[in-house]
Structure formats: structure tokens, C-alpha cells
Amino acid sequence: MTRSFGQAMAAFEPALPLAVAFSGGADSTALLLACARKWPQQVIAVHVHHGLQAAGDDFERHCQAVCTDLRVPLMVQKVDARHAPGQSPEAAARHARYNAIAALALAQPGPAAIQTIAIAQHADDQVETLLLALSRGAGLPGLSAMAAQWQRGGLTYCRPLLQVSSSGVRDWLKAQGATFIEDPSNVDERFTRNRIRARLLPALQACFPQFRDTFARSSRHAAQAQAVLQEVAVDDLARIGVPPEIKALQSLSQPRQANLLRHWLLSVHQATPTSAQLEELLDQLAACRTRGHQLHMKVGQGFCVRRGKVLDWYNP
Template sequence: MTQSVDDAMRGFNPVLPLAVALSGGADSVALLVACAQKWPEQVVALHINHGLQAAADSFEAHCRALCLQLNVPLRVQQVDAGKQPGQSPEDAARQARYRAFRALALVDTTQPTIRSIAIAQHADDQVETLLLALSRGAGLAGLSAMPAHWQREGVDYYRPFLTVAGADLRAWLALRGIPFVEDPTNHDARFTRNQIRATVTPALQTAFAHYRDTFARSAAHAAQAQQLLEEVAVGDLYSIGRDGDGAPRIKVLQALSRARQANVLRHWLRSVHAAVPTAAQLTELLDQVSACTTRGHRIHIKVGSGFVQRNIDCLTWYNP
């Protein structure tokens, strides 16, 4: 069920001190204000200046003024969000943002290390993420949408507002007379997420009044199923892996069903080599594994930035 801001904050109890990612928009401003009120002098704001639009400096100026008013320390970092070949601009910005978050969390060595960072995505963002995943034909990992809590490089990240509607955050700010900035890119129809926000979610609201709750429940079911698949993959990789380096042994892999082969190979590539195969690459790899019945059978398939190939009786991945 969707919640009010106050109810969501009552259920949010991270390890302190806490850092809040602050863009200057309504969602992050509401999160910072709510956290600063709940934990005075225990909250730090982190602002990432991507420099991707002309308004970036005015966003930073707004964040500085707000933090001065709230008596909250502000840490700012400019980042280069240039994308790598095959990487979307959004993913490049996201990866740069997380690197900057961790750097900013550790920047002041005279204070206790920040191990908790809160991010302000809300229930409408969760719906948009799920719809984007469906539009791309995502598997369970994508349909799980955004987790409320996860860990990355020793830092705990939280999304305490995933159960709060975006309109409720803005109403909460309006009651308190707290200003925020509007990101002009939020209305740019070139972005699929903005198209969903402008056309799809209003239609959902008309047809299914409780769609935020039901979509969140479906995402939770997908996340639970994905966790089970991960546990199966860990066990399977242990069973099929070669002693010493854990490289999948082809004959043992072939004894698994095709679905379990796909599951364990996807897990192996992602967890060991940080390589994510496309659906076409994974299908080709499974076909090659199935056909690998002779000594001379060769496997050499592009996956991520490298290649999966056969090495005697095992599969290996290498980045040339």
C-alpha cells in the first residue's frame, strides 16, 4: 500500500550518520527535509553536478541555499558522465553518480564514515521502471524493479519513498512552503520514461486506481523469484565449476536442463566477469554448449566487452 511521507519515515531506520542524495528536485528535497528533521546533525547532503545541462549550476546553487537553511552540510562533486561504446547516456550518468556518491561519503576523514545513503525514488518511479522493463522484454531481474535497500562497495543504499506517490511528496513540501527546482528534462518527450509519465500512467490511474500497489506487489514477487534463481545458480556453479578457477565444465553443464544452463551461465558471467549477455548471445551460447560433443568443436561468442570460448573441457571468458 502507498504511504504518507510521515509513515514512510517512521519505517526508515538506517545506520547513522546518513547521507541524502540531493538533486534539488521535489523528491530529493522532501527526503532531505524529512531526514534532517528526524535526525538533526546526523545528516549530510550529497549533490552530483553532471554538467549535462545549462541549469546544472542553478541546481547546485539551490541545493547550497537549502542546506544552509536546514543547517545540513553539503558535499558537491562534479562528474564526467561520458559514455563508453555500447552504453546509454542514462547508464553512464548512473554509474558516474554511484562512484561520486561513494567518494563523497568518504571525503571527510575527520567525521564518522558514512555507510548509509538515501535516494529519493518514489512509487511512481517504481511503476515507470517496471513498465520500462516490460517494454524491453526484461527477465525477472528487470521486473523486480528497484529494491528498497541494497549494498554496493561497502555502502548501504536506501529508497525509503518507494511506497510514497510523487504527488504526495509535492503536497508535503507545499504544506511546508519549501521550494524546489524543476528539471526541464523531465518533460522532454525524447525520453521513454517521460512518455510513460505523460501518457501511460494517467491512463493506468483511470483504469486501475490502485495500480501503484499492485505493480509493487508484482515487482516484489519477481524479486523473490529472482532471489531463488540466484540461490540455484550459486549451487549449480559450485557443482559444474572446475576446481581452482570455477570455470564451468561443459559436460557437467550439459547434464542440466537448458533453463538451468541459462541461469547458471548468466550468473557466472555477471558475478565473475561483470559481463551481461544479451538474449541473442545467451541463446547462441546455449546452442553451442549443446552442440559441443567432439574434441574439435570450437566456441567463441561475443559477450559484453569480451568473449566466451572453449578451453579444453571448460568455458572461459576473456577480454582481449
């Protein structure tokens, strides 16, 4: 259920010391201000300079001024967030940002070593993420949207504001009299997420006022179902073997084969098949009934191939 900003922060009890991802925008300013008040001397701010906007240097100077006022240390990392051909600009910037934040946090030595990274994404961001996933025909991992907490590389990442609306964050911040940056890229409707924010969210608010709560509930259901599928895939792969034995694979239902193959390819080879590739692979496996039947097809960035009794994958 949607919470107020104060309720969300009262419930947030991270392992300390804590790093707050700080862009200078309204959401991260509110999160940094609240964390600095709640845990004085236990919080640092990390700012990523993406190098994508002429105003980036101004953003950095603003963040430094805010942190000086709050007596919070600021760490800044400059990155090259330009996207590669075929990669979305948003995905490239997000990947660069997370890598930089983790590097800054892990650079803290000894007793100052960061335990938790807090990120200021809120309930509206969660809805946008779900709608983007739906627009792409995503499966359960995509429909699960953003996790409130996860671990990676020895750090715990938290999104304590996922149940707070954007307006709830800004109302709290306004009451504090704090200043923040309005990033012009956030209203550029060339980006799909911004079109969703500007056009779809107001329409959803008019038609379904509780949409933040109901959409979040659907994402939680998807996440729970995905967790079950993950457990099944782990058990099936342990029983069938790595690489998977083709005859044992064929004994499973086709949905269960697909679930195991996704898990095997991602967990062992960091490969993600497209829906079309996975369907073709399942068809090829079904036809693989004789010793001489060959199988060789592109999956992800590599190839699945039959090697005797097993299905293998390689990247040439």
C-alpha cells in the same frame, strides 16, 4: 501498499550518520527536510553537478541556500556525465551520479563517516522502471525494478519513499512551504521515462487506480524468484566448477544451464550476454558432444571458447 510520506519516514530507521542525495528537486527536498528534522546534526546533503545543463550552477546555488537554512552540510561533486556512443544519456548520468555520491560519502572521516545514503525515488519512479524493463523484454532482474535497500562498497543505500506516490511527496512538501527546483529535463519527452510519466501513468491511474500497489507486488514476486534462481546458480556452479565443465553442464536442463551461465559470466567475468548470444551458446554447448568439436563465439564484450573439457571466457 502505498504509504503516506509521514508513514514512510516514520518507518525509516537508517544507520547514522546519513547522507541524502540532494538534487534540489521536489522529491529530494522533501527527503532532506524530513531527515534533517528527524536526525539533527546527523545528516549531510550530497549534490552532483552533472555539467549537462546551463542551469546547473543555479541548481547548485539553490541547494546551498536550502542547506544553509536547514543547517545541513552540503558536499558538491562536479562530474562529466556525457554519454558514450551507444549508451543512453540517462544511464550515463545515473552511473556518474552514483559514483560521485559514493565518493563524497566515503570521504567523511572518523566519527563523521557516512553509514547510509538515502535516495528519494518514489512509487511512480518504481512503476516507470518496471515499464521500461518490460519495454526492453527484461528478465527477472529487470522486472524486480528498484530495491528498497542494498549494500555496495561498504555503504548501505536506501530508498525510503518507494511506497509513496509522487503526489504524496509533493503534497507533504507543499504543506511545509518549502521551495524546490523544477528541472526542465524532467518534462523533455525525448526521454522515454518522461514519456511514460506524461502519457502512461495518467492512463494507468484512470484504468487501474491501484496500479502502484499491484505493480510493486509483481516486482517483489520477480525479486523473490530471482533470489531463488541466484541460489540455484551458486550451488550449480560450485558443483560443476569454475570454469564450468561442459559435460556436467550438459547434464542440466537448458533453462538451468542458462541460469548458471548468466551467473558465471557476470560473477566471474563481469560479462552480460544478450538473449541471442545466450541462445546461441546453449545451442553450441548442446552440439559439443565430441572431443574435436570447437566452440568460439562472442559473448558480452569477449568470447566464450572451449578449452578441453571446460568452457572458458576471455576478453582479447
